[in-house]
Amino acid sequence: MRELDPGIRRGCAALLASGVVVTLVVIPGAATAAPTAAATAVCRVADERLDEISGLAATDDGFVAVNDGSDEESRRQIFFLDADCAVLRTVRFPSRPRDTEDLAVTADGTVWVADIGDNDRARDTVALWVLRPGSRRPALHRMTYPDGPHDAEALLVTGDGRPLIVTKQGGAAGLYAPATPLRAGATVPLSRVGEVRLPDSTTRNPYGFFGRGLVTGAAGAPDRRRVVLRTYADAFEYDVPDGDVIAALTSGRPRVVPLPDEPQGESVTYSRDGRFLLTVSETADQPPGTRPTILRYPLPSAPAAAPTRPAPAATSVGPGTRPGAAPAPANRRQSGTAAVGVGVVGLAVAALVLLGLALKRRRRR
Template sequence: MNPRYRRLLIPGLLVLLLVVVIVSSLARRADGAEAEPQVVSRMNDPRITESSGLAVSRSYDGIVYTINDSGNDPLIFAIELKTGRTVGVTRVEGGTLSDTEALAIDSEGTLWVADTGDNLERRKDAALYALPEQGPGNHTVVASRYPISYDADSHNVEALLVHPVTGAKLLVSKALLSGTIYKLPTTLSTDRTNLAVAQKGTGPSAVTDATYTSDGKYAVMRTYASMYLFDAAKGTLLNGVRTPDQKQGETIAAEARSLLVGSEGSDSELIRVPIPSATPEPTPTPTDASKPTPEQGDDLPVEPMLFVFGAVGAAVILGVGVAIRAKRSRRVVSD
């Protein structure tokens, strides 16, 4: 082999090795959530094109609710889960809903709608709307409106968690690097702004929805490609796994013993996935006893796209190095 090509071979092998390691890592992460995915049905209503909220009915067996996000009428669709057929539509009145991003149902059967989407982060009219779940049939309901503010700034929030036992409510912002978790007051007011207080620790990046498990023991936050299991009482991260591939994974809701995930797009699938296993946090060794205990969001699994970007970046850097070395070699030869 030409010595000049031999020098180029080693960096090339390093790039290949890096790619193999990354792909293997992603495959291991995918095992958890994709082991037993089941497509339950497709939401075939042509009006449902941007499903951004999902909730499982507490009062009507086999019914789930969804709602489109910005630019659509304030309609909540009641879906027969086993067929994906729309069996009811509820028009929400009582305010101007502009970017609805999440749905949740509390222990009393109240359906909560989060009108909190704000891609430009400049809204001053974010709010939660509450109404009794209506089930099948067509309805028009004047919902109670609860104005929401966070601090001096505005935030894009696409995730609402309502605890199935206590009724406690959390919001999670959608951010590039990590989301902020906000706690709402125990009692909400319709005639004044309700301040959502930022909590210690962070959520994953790009959170598109979240839910508590049916027993309230865990909170699950989802992104476009992954979902993350948290201990609801301690707020610590337990596990992070991949979700099945979807066009634009936006929604998540809890069934009795599993989760449902959904996506934007026409004729979008509702997929049943197992709840991620609650992998325990490592017990600190005596030498680590003086170190602070990880808070919520510490050591979060990195999103797959960040792995890809890292791989591409590393390959580009190595490729540039290879090109420079090759150019130098040719210059030496020509000289």
């Protein structure tokens, strides 16, 4: 994502002018929130080719990163950085990727790049680029959704090597995994294997209410017993005690790590010791001279969270469905109060849909 679409600004202005007050329905005990801890700067990415970092993974000697989709060929590469954020080397794609939005590095050193962005819901296929250790270029694996195009920005790879895509949409985010083994140069079908509803929050972020509910990145911990999803505002960490990532996301209770006021936070990874979350924001539309800075947040030392009852299934997402079309999730707080605020719930849902429809990213194509 590059910057807030003007349509959102117009939508927000219209809502304010109309005097609509959104009702918040509060469900106690939805998540365990960590105290807000100040982020620590790890290093600053000075290389001018990296100003739209959409995927980041920590390695033993530094980081791996990819840019969001870009018209500039020099930026369409996999970048390997040292611990000080200096670029050590790059690997080019053998053909042009469409919209690289996330990446993961598995225990054997394989780099998975998620070419899954689709702002206009127009792609027939999405793709994973897989760079094996010792390979000089990544192999392309195409996939197709069973229920029409989706925009997505988050990738997890389970302990048994199965990729899992998390869609970017209001309400319940869809979870999709290949229905058959991936084959280089071939297209395989995806299956919808579940959905995840994030708890609500009040964390400050550039996109306000709806910026707190759209998944923009994901990562797995080095011990394989935790995974994290992030939005523009927060990180949600789930325990995976038995290796079942899908069960953890669909029925687990996350711990919440606020990531306040990040300019355009789309990337998240664990530190190599698993004690911290590392994030970085895109800076292409920030003031001149602003460079991406990797930030470090401490993780709460909480025991495994008790599972919660799975949320009701959302309305099915079909071909051409746009963001926000799924029912909005219940807004949840830790307070024991049953409900707060005034207004009409229907108007609140309509507002979310309107803003979701406006949430598009402008790209240099």
